[in-house]
Amino acid sequence: MLILVPKALEREDLSTFRGVLDAAEWEDGASTAGANSARVKSNRQLPTDGEASRRLGARVVSALLANPAFVSAAIPLRIFPPLFNRYDEGDHFDPHVDNALRGDAMTGARLRADLAATLFLSEAEEYDGGELIVEDLYGSRRFKPAAGDLVLFSAGSLHMVTPVTRGARFAAFLWLQSMIRGDEARGLVHDLDLSIQDLAPRLGRDDLDIRRLSIVYHNLIRSWGEA
Structure with a gap:
């Protein structure tokens, strides 16, 4: 599965999110990477146990569950608390596949990652590079949509983020377990x-x-x- 969900986050929420993210303190993005992907990942992210990450993440989940297009495609059973990252000049995430299981250290919740999603929080003209590339049955597809749009894809897909060459790319990312596994x-x-x-x-x-x-x-x- 590979679809684009437009306007998964509304404009008024985007403004609030960016205000928080612009003022936030960031940590090395390798902190949540698996053993293999940590070697090919260069970015920063909000601390997963921080108040900002949890508050914004709850708002993302609420918006997605109220979005008919997302619910129709994902048929979500459990959603891993969303995380937030930023890619500055030179940052990238080379081709990788996400871990099949995710665990939340704060809540102890565990889920099987059937689907992954990237919610874009920067407008395309704010940065160069930073495209999300996902491999599916029909080849490679490249995404650099408007802020507020979300790309939903199989967590078992090979995917990457190309190097950012200008500006900063902000996004939320998450995994979910679907009611339908296959x-x-x-x-x-x-x-x-x-x-x-x-x-x-x-x-x-x-x-x-x-x-x-x-x-x-x-x-x-x-x-x-x-x-």
Whole structure:
């Protein structure tokens, strides 16, 4: 799965976030990297146990769970507390794959990382470089969207952030465990939901075919979903 969710964070929230991030104290981003990715990672991030990280992270989760496009694609069961990073000139994150399991030292929560997401908090014109590149079945896709947009992709995908050559790139990043483990099954459920959303305004929610598709959609989640 690899999709762009536009306006996952609204403008008024972006202004608040940037005010906090511009004034924050940052630490070496290697502190949350796995054994392999730490060797290819050069950036900074907010301390994970800091008040700013937790407060902004809670706001990100609230915004995502209220976003129909995100919920339809991710079908989230558990969301790891979002983290925040910045890439200054020369910073980068070479090709890597995220760890399959994530643990939160503060809460003790653990989850299987089915999906990863990057929420862009800088406008594209604020920095050069800093593109997110994700490999999927169709090759490499490059992302440098507007502030507030989110890229959602399989946590098992090879991905990287190209070197920043001007300015600073701010982002939130997170992992989640989906109610549906498999990418293919989750993609089929997402496609069906999109079809229902497309047809319903034209046919009406009470249309018999729409009702049948809705029944199939919910039964697929029941069949493939996890407790």
